[in-house]
Amino acid sequence: MQGLIHIYCGDGKGKTTAAIGLAVRAAGSGKKVLLLQFFKDGRSSEFSALAHVPGIEVIPQTRTFGFSWTLTPEEKEEARDYYAGLLEEAFRRAGGFGLLVLDEAMSACTTGMIDVARLLALLREKPAELEVVLTGRNPSQALLDAADYVTEMKKIRHPYGQGVPARKGIEY
Numbered sequence: 001m002q003g004l005i006h007i008y009c010g011d012g013k014g015k016t017t018a019a020i021g022l023a024v025r026a027a028g029s030g031k032k033v034l035l036l037q038f039f040k041d042g043r044s045s046e047f048s049a050l051a052h053v054p055g056i057e058v059i060p061q062t063r064t065f066g067f068s069w070t071l072t073p074e075e076k077e078e079a080r081d082y083y084a085g086l087l088e089e090a091f092r093r094a095g096g097f098g099l100l101v102l103d104e105a106m107s108a109c110t111t112g113m114i115d116v117a118r119l120l121a122l123l124r125e126k127p128a129e130l131e132v133v134l135t136g137r138n139p140s141q142a143l144l145d146a147a148d149y150v151t152e153m154k155k156i157r158h159p160y161g162q163g164v165p166a167r168k169g170i171e172y
Helices: 015-028 046-050 073-093 105-110 116-125 141-146
Strands: 005-010 033-037 056-059 099-103 131-136 149-153
Touching: 005 015, 005 141, 015 033, 015 046, 015 056, 015 099, 015 131, 015 149, 033 073, 046 056, 056 073, 073 099, 073 105, 073 116, 105 116, 105 131, 116 141
Parallel strands: 005 131, 005 149, 033 056, 033 099, 099 131
Antiparallel strands: none
């Protein structure tokens, strides 16, 4: 089976949720799933559930850096090296997996934490049967062109606009 490239993007809620749903579906069908989240520390509630799903492996985040706009040039370079290494690790380990989820990959590209050209090269070189999901806001035109599926989550209304903070088990 040919592995395709999915993008879940937009300003609405549901990008990570859709990617995790596909990961569970793939695991339920016997596929091995590898998941990497950029900018997240693995404490989101879905990881408690994913730990009990056979066939899903998560590449752990061992470092956090804060928001890109708060980092010094030295911290940005350190973060770039770290995230570039995680991206390389994910594709190096992806052989034998049926699905690779790169959550917040577009955000990592937009903030310069991973190189779009390198991500595109890795997508071109991926094993033919590997399905890849990229999530995040503002995908580049080059990433959109490389994708087989593009789904945009559009925010119509969100309680955050009325001052409701993110809620455990719903937004994280």
